Amino acid sequence: MITIKEIAKKANVSRGTVDRVIHNRKGVKPEVEALVKAIIDQLEYKTNSAGKLLATKKKPITIGCVVPSIGNDFFLNLISGFNAAYKKYSDYGLTIKVKSIKAYRAEEHLNEIKKMIASGIDALLVTTIIDPCIIRCLNENIDKGLHVACVNTDLPTSKRLFYVGPDYYLSGKTSAGVLTLMSKSKQNILIITGSSSMYGHNERIRGFLDTLEDKGIDYNVEKIMEVEDDEETAYIESSNFLKKHKNEITTIYIVAGGVHGTCKAIKELYLDKISNTYINRPYVLTFDRCLQTNDFIIDGTIDATIGQQPFSQGYKSISKMFHYLAFNHEESYINDEIMDARLIIKENALF
Amino acid sequence: MITIKEIAKKANVSRGTVDRVIHNRKGVKPEVEALVKAIIDQLEYKTNSAGKLLATKKKPITIGCVVPSIGNDFFLNLISGFNAAYKKYSDYGLTIKVKSIKAYRAEEHLNEIKKMIASGIDALLVTTIIDPCIIRCLNENIDKGLHVACVNTDLPTSKRLFYVGPDYYLSGKTSAGVLTLMSKSKQNILIITGSSSMYGHNERIRGFLDTLEDKGIDYNVEKIMEVEDDEETAYIESSNFLKKHKNEITTIYIVAGGVHGTCKAIKELYLDKISNTYINRPYVLTFDRCLQTNDFIIDGTIDATIGQQPFSQGYKSISKMFHYLAFNHEESYINDEIMDARLIIKENALF
């Protein structure tokens, strides 16, 4: 294994000088720098992370996280991922601060992001809304030296370092793929979405419908319901709607929250109490895989769900940001990380 | 963060003594040991892995790997996982030796395992056949101090430390789950398996049929073909069989290798050359997700495949074994690691 010491010996300089070259610090004679760099390349020197981590642990790193996890199991799993990564790197001076907020409120998001930044952090991980004020605020702070990355929801027009999360369009396509496995005939679709201002939700719908189109499936979107992830709203509205259109709807496509409420309505309307089996239930497709969703898959209310690995999203985003900060802001850490669409049906639903 | 130094100060002993206590080394007065242990518990001391890794890198660790990867893409991916983990830990004195062998030959397996052990290794990672001679050989070496773990195929009756790989029964169930999404009517099934002496292959069949049974699907297994992962055999045999039974077979269930050969036969028999679409093609279900399989999913020959993350299997097994060896054989590293059954259809098949 090649160490700084060996490089130094080969170049006839001190370890300090090699260190300076490696970190592009000023104060090295150009020809010495060139020589050292050449040797580094030639010997394929790779920094030893244990050594580095040990030596740098004195200056602590704080990562702030702002996520809309209030009343949302998915984000609680994501936060578990944050915590797991924190646990792994706390030895090396990492601290995290997590702020849970409510979804959909741009103003609240902005406020909490500002508060988090003001509290003094080195980097920010955020799941928020595509909103010009928020993006401006983030960009301003990025210019001032804050390191920002997006988790679960990207802000493509911002100056964020990287994005860790799903490809919403692809997950919508996958959902449609399952539907076409089940049936090739005409579908009358009830779509239950979180909010029409959420990019990810819209993308899931777009991917879904595009794929039906591609596959030559005849379909009609009977209604798009916005329930803002509220289970009670989902229950009442879907219940009312399905009562009126019980035998017309062939597919219920639940894009975000509202799974529990909708499934409750489905059970009431389609489950035969005597045989305890569904009669003419529409196809039911959902996203994510929290405990409740899992129960509905097991009991046969949901045909399939698409998981997006919330835990990994949390874990990877912290881990990437930590490495980025700890290892000299190396570019190799700032690539986006797209989770794959995990298709879950009854048989592989076991946790 | 709690360090050995702090423990030592609190206990009024030297760091050496604390180290001795932590590693249960002899030569510490019982009361001192008790005191130090109490302080460790109280302060919730956790060893700092960077420090440990740095200090122990002098004594190199060699892990030997024996896998039946000859002519098998799946295991090449698994080996990539070995190499990725190796790359990560090579800084800390890890070396790996990988021996590729051919599947199904117990004698060859035994020979190569013996050779690998004789070449001088600290630990062995192996994918092999459930065979009494092999198990005896491994157990003898385990008794002599060799550390052994199973990758991809478990040897439950051996003294191996842990197993990293799929749950074959569950993956078979998942496959049947997809089939029942597509159709509830009677299935006439052609099963193409690797070998009837392979535990995993049998389990996949068992899980598949059990699930059809559970779901009240009427089915008949028309034929079980053993093709020993040979594509040519698969092509010839499936081609011959399907020519005779073209319109009877409703499902082709390919348990192991032979996907390429079988798909070639399917294309020849069912693909309409003019419209370039399938006419009355049976359902086709496979396992794993090598490049060829992926192509057949994209082009519509295969309905679904179940992936078992070969790369992760390789990566995790090396990583677990390395940590186990590097960190005092701590028990926390020797739990089994069961991969989940990844359901892949056309829409989420993109790599």
Place this chain on the structure above:
DNA sequence: TTGAAAGCGCTAACAG
């Protein structure tokens, strides 16, 4: 039975 000290690879502070 215990302590002291050196050293793993790297960084940072200080001295020149």
Place this chain on the structure above:
DNA sequence: CTGTTAGCGCTTTCAA
């Protein structure tokens, strides 16, 4: 512009 040195947490060797 460059070298020296101390120290991050841990293990190991030597000495007591």
